[in-house]
Amino acid sequence: MTTTPAPHPLVIAIDGPSGSGKSSVSRAVAASLKVGYLDTGAMYRALTWWCLDQDVDLADTTAVAQASRELPLELGTDPSAPSVSVDGTEVDAAIRETRISEAVSQVATNLDVRADMQQRQRALIAEIASATGGVVAEGRDITTVVAPDADVRVLLTASEEARLARRSKELHGDAGSASVEATRAQVVQRDARDSTVSQFTEAAEGVVTVDTSDLDFEQSVQAVLSVVAARGERV
Template sequence: MKHLQIAIDGPAGAGKSTVARQVAGRLGLSYVDTGAMYRAIAWKALRENLDVHDEEAITQLAEQLTFSLHPQGIIVNGLLLKEEIRTQEISALASAIAKMPGVRRILVNKQQEIAARQSVVMDGRDIGTHVLPEADVKVFLTASIEERAFRRYKELKAKGIDVNLDQLREEIKHRDENDRTRKYAPLEQAKDAVLIDTTDLSIEDIVESIMQLCRHKMGGEE
């Protein structure tokens, strides 16, 4: 198989991570969760008692971190991070940090370096537009806010985390606004991306739709 790049973008709760991981598994490619990189910066900033709103300090922190892929999470400076970066607090901080142009430029470079070394399925919010603008396959996943909030609600409840559905809905609305209005690399569908509304689709349906796009790109081979 030739060097392959698959970009999956979309707002919070659209199913990007689950779908991207399964597509990567079926194709035998590396999965890159770019959102975990922003979460890792937020987690590290808290650990080092940094002001998460100090853009200069957070940008310097991002520059110092090294990221490696791992099936169960992400390795940051040699440390495997998993559930500790999946809390509501980290989610909120990561959203704020993702608005910082300096941080985004650094992570875009790091993400491009990863993709240059290997074939990848990469998910995020600016993959098809900024990180991998020449990706072989581009997909933009979306879903209604109500469905995205309910998915996150079920996910957190399954982990034993007590959450309020209405509060989750408002947090997702706020994150959508942050993602779409930031000055550098805002969330938007790439002109050549295929739009998939996942509101009424199963994970299997979404994965199969993307696999069909990949088969077409690879000339029918899986």
């Protein structure tokens, strides 16, 4: 009697700049494939929140790195209801506040923090994939550093104009000139700071670029699912 081997866990890595749609698209892709979801950016935001809550000076790189190693972080990885808790406190809304968005790059560019977080992320990817049959992990260096051997690797990008408009609508409810300018620091300037330690503006070898500038949400999701299908993975 022969048995059909179980399919190996499907690992999809998605990188991209702010406002490219990677978080919402990644969740939708994970839900469509019925696998888990990992928002690695939320991990850096959670650490930033924790440091501020614990009065850790973000300029003290050694102290921040120690806080990272001790961070009591819990992540809910269901794409339909992802969650972030630190030391038992739900921080899903708190880590999206402007004060966190303006400070997170100082934490995310700490190389010792990145090394610790990348190790955590690799472990989480393996754990989630094993538990759910797969995982969609998204961030800024997932395709190149954290999971370079992922089954599918995608760089989700969009024009600066499109990214600013999307984030302005998300934060301010409109994409007027005043809202766009108020959002610029959280998109363009943050990406510039983060790009000093992570490459997420150009696709590395073997990474497929999906430009969502002229795509709506559903089209963006389908574009990524098409990449998955083209790689011969289950859809």
